[in-house]
Structure formats: C-alpha cells, structure tokens
Amino acid sequence: MSRDPDWEADLLRYNMRRPFLREQSIWAVWVYRWGRRIEARPAGLQKKLFNALYWIAFRLVETAFGISLPRTAQIGPGLRIWHFGNIFLHGEVVIGSGCTLRQGVTIGNRREGGAVPVIGDDVEFGAYAQVLGAVHVGDGARIGALSVVLDDVPAGATAVGAPARIVARQVPELKIDFNKD
Numbered sequence: 001m002s003r004d005p006d007w008e009a010d011l012l013r014y015n016m017r018r019p020f021l022r023e024q025s026i027w028a029v030w031v032y033r034w035g036r037r038i039e040a041r042p043a044g045l046q047k048k049l050f051n052a053l054y055w056i057a058f059r060l061v062e063t064a065f066g067i068s069l070p071r072t073a074q075i076g077p078g079l080r081i082w083h084f085g086n087i088f089l090h091g092e093v094v095i096g097s098g099c100t101l102r103q104g105v106t107i108g109n110r111r112e113g114g115a116v117p118v119i120g121d122d123v124e125f126g127a128y129a130q131v132l133g134a135v136h137v138g139d140g141a142r143i144g145a146l147s148v149v150l151d152d153v154p155a156g157a158t159a160v161g162a163p164a165r166i167v168a169r170q171v172p173e174l175k176i177d178f179n180k181d
C-alpha cells in the first residue's frame, strides 16, 4: 500500500498506542482517508469493488459512532476528533490541516443547496459548535462549545455564543506544519 501522508499526520495527532482500540473517531478518519485513496485510483473493476466496500464502511462508522466525514469533503492532514456522536460535515466543506473537532460539531449549509464553510488550518471546534453557510474561519481560530457561527471568523480569533461573537483575537501560531516533507 502506498504511503498516505495525510493519514500519517492524523495518527500523529492521536499520539497514543493502539488508537483503534481507544478512540472510536479514528475509525471514521481512517475510512475517510481510505475513501479518498480509492477515489484517486484509476477506473476499473477493482475501483468499483473498493467503492462498494467503502460505502459499507462509511455507513457502518456513521451509524455506529455518529461521525459522518464524506470523502468528497476536503480535509487537510492532521485531523483530530475528540469523542464521537453527531459530528456531521457537508460533502463540500474544505478544512485545513491540524484541525480539531469534538462531539456534536456540524459544518454545513444554512439551507438546502446553500454554500458551505471554508475552514483554515489549526482551527479548534468546541463541543456542539455549529458553523453554517458561506463562512470563512481563519487559521488558528477557536470556536466555543455550543456556538453557532454564521459570519466569518478572523485568523486567531475566538468566537463564542449563538450567534457567535468574537471575544479574543491573536496572531495565529501554527503548532505543526503537516504540509512539510
């Protein structure tokens, strides 16, 4: 199997022995990366077979752990998901590297067919944070637990509340550069 640097960066974020026995979320991250790798394969019978297996795995993980990471979403390397349950990403969202999700996080549209968020690098989402619509969340931003983000969040800012307001700004300091060789 060829190397998947994105997955290797995810594993670094979990930073523990036997993460598959300890963290339900890593199954969802693995299935997501596997799905992306399948999508990149050349067309053919093998790809069709893998696609069928992928869809079974995706539905199993979604149903068992309540984590839905469609492979059409673009998620940068070094994803960390703390806990599980009710974590839903729209299939068109773009998420940068080194981001952290928690239980209950939704990143999606405001209405059926509407635009979806673009999230920068190293963004932290508190439990049950909801980010909806054509929103840009800048690098190093933090979204408070139970917040509802409907407007852009500048890089390094902390957004809290429903609807979210900015309570702090700082120059973003990226902890790990997952894009580096």
Ligand SMILES: CC(=O)SCCNC(=O)CCNC(=O)[C@H](O)C(C)(C)COP(=O)(O)OP(=O)(O)OC[C@H]1O[C@@H](n2cnc3c(N)ncnc32)[C@H](O)[C@@H]1OP(=O)(O)O
Pocket: 082, 083, 102, 125, 126, 127, 142, 143, 144, 145, 146, 147, 158, 159, 160, 161, 167, 168
């Ligand atoms: C099992 C588990 O433990 S799972 C882990 C669950 N934990 C999380 O999800 C943590 C998410 N973290 C948060 O929500 C944090 O409060 C943060 C990151 C948003 C902010 O933390 P800090 O930078 O320490 O900010 P601080 O506590 O000083 O609060 C700043 C202001 O925002 C308010 N605030 C902070 N968090 C929230 C929130 N989630 N919703 C609404 N207001 C909030 C504070 O009341 C304060 O308001 P004030 O200035 O009017 O007094």
Ligand SMILES: N[C@@H](CO)C(=O)O
Pocket: 082, 102
């Ligand atoms: N360390 C965990 C708490 O369970 C988190 O940040 O969500």
